Amino acid sequence: MVRTVAVITSIGVAASLAGCSATESNENEITFFANNTQDSYQKLIDGFEAANPGITIKFSTTNGAQAGYQQTLQTRISGGQLTDVFVAPPEQLNDLVKNNTVKDLTDEPFMADLNDTNKEQSSVDSKIYSMSVTSWTNAFAYNKDLLAKAGYDSIPETWDEFIEMLKALKDAGVEKPYLEPKAGLGAMVESWIGFDSSEASKSIDQQITDGDTTFKDTYGEYYAEWAKLFDTGVMGSEVTGLGDDQVRTEFAAGRLAVMPSGYWDVNTFNDAGLNYAFGRLPMLHKEDTPYAPGAADSGYAINSKISGKKLENAEKFLAYIASEEGLKNVQDGLGLIPATKNYTPEIDEHFSEPYELYLSTGNLYLNTLGWPTSGRSTLRAETFAQLQQVALGSETPDQAASNLDAKIKTLS
Incomplete structure (x- = not known):
């Protein structure tokens, strides 16, 4: 999955304006800004309004949903147009807290059933500032009919075996064995780093941040493995111009054999009537424990400048999201997987393998969590x-890894 990020440069300039005009309207109207479409959130919105007669939600998002969300959030804060409730990306949370933009949710009753991993990612200095109720993992979506042309029925366990499968698919006449979107290149790299980090006292990315090692001395070898896709001709440079939707469209149309994806695409692929499944991300060695890029999802935050009835209603909205009914609506509408103590999600059978491999075990890794907090968005985009x-x-x-070393020095 592509989690588009944007550098936050001036949240502090006008953070004091964050509670102004946008939040002083009808006290029974909750303004809500999120990083997905209104259609995705409609079940949640309808459910809340039905459970709370007289309270309405005014929803807004960015054009293109997740694309540019962080930059738009920054712009809204600087312009005094922050909503009552909003999605707070973990990359921005430190800045939001530093500039007194988000309310402390640590002791709120609706936080009680959150998983510790979700709480940790939403915390700054041991206080929790956003309510993360779902978790995500990457996986490979694969077309069973296309794989069968080369004699395969699942994703191989190791990277070299996966490359061999892609070559076999190409030889069998599959024009597009594998594609990654331009803002999601290197889909497996975090899997490999995740496993190697689990064998160390601290993550490889934290070691880089602490100056114990470098991107060149660590990422260089992972990038060389990933580059085998081009060395063997199973993926071409055209991926540098392909967006998320373009890759997804190729898969949904039955022309693409394998792509990095996640649970958020289940409904789309089911609607397309594909004979497909989600499988593992191949590890470098057969004995490596399976890991995948993933983490707790961004949480829901409350504007720290609102008060009175506005604040009371915003808290009701978060309490509803954290309820069993709310969590079901989140899963059904957004295709996200709830990760709380009070709700056991029903997982679409197509996603059973990655759910068992990654989400149920917690074998997830996100490199940005080990990077300097003020430069995560910038460094992610640079990769x-x-x-x-x-x-x-x-x-x-x-050279690519060395350039990351040069970039991180500019962020310290």
């Missing part, structure tokens, strides 16, 4: 930019 250069053949994997 994709560097891998685009590798895909185009203008940089070697080692």
Whole structure:
């Protein structure tokens, strides 16, 4: 999945304006800004309004849903247009707390059933500022009919075996064995780093941040493994121009054999009538414990500047989201997987393998969580930019990793 990020540069400039005009309207209207479409949130909105007669939700999002959400959130804060409730990306949480933009939710009753992992990701200095109720993991979506053309019925366990499968698919006449979107290049790299980090006293990315090692000395070898996709000709440089939707469309149309995806695509692929499943992300060695890119999802935050009836209604909304009914609506509408103590989600059978491998075990890894808090968005975007250069053949994997070392120095 592509989690588009944008650098936050000026939240502090006008954070004091965050509670102004947008939040001083009808006290029984909750303004809500989120990083997905209104259609995705409609079940949640309808359910809340039915359970709370007289209270309405005024929803807004960015054009293109997740694309540009963080930048738009920053702009709204700077312009005094922050909503009562909003989705708070973990990359921005430190800045939001520093500038007194989000309410402390630590002791709120609706936080009681959250998982510890979700609480930890939503915390700053041991206080919790957003309510994260779902978790995500990447996986490979694969077309069973196309894999069968090369004699395969699932994703192989190791990376070299996966490359061999893609070559076999191409030889069998599958024009598009595998594609990644331009803002999601290197889909497996975090899996490999996740396992290797689990064998160390602290994560590889934290070691980089602490100056114990470098991107060149760690990421360089992972990037070289990933570059085998181009060395063997099973994926071409055209991926540098492909967006999320374009790759998803190719898969849904039955033309693409394998793509990085996640539970959020289940409804789309089911509607397309595909014979498909989600499978593992191949590890470098057969004995490696399976890991996948993933983490707790962004949480729901309350504007710290609202008070009175506005605040009371905002808290009611978060309490509803955390209820069993609310969590079911979140799963059904947004395709996200609830990760709380009070709700056991029903998982679509297509996603059973990655759910058991990653979400049920907690074998998830997100590199940004080990990076400097003030530069996570910038560095994340830089990884994709560097891998685009590798895909185009203008940089070697080692050069791309070295350029990340140069970038992180500018963030300290």
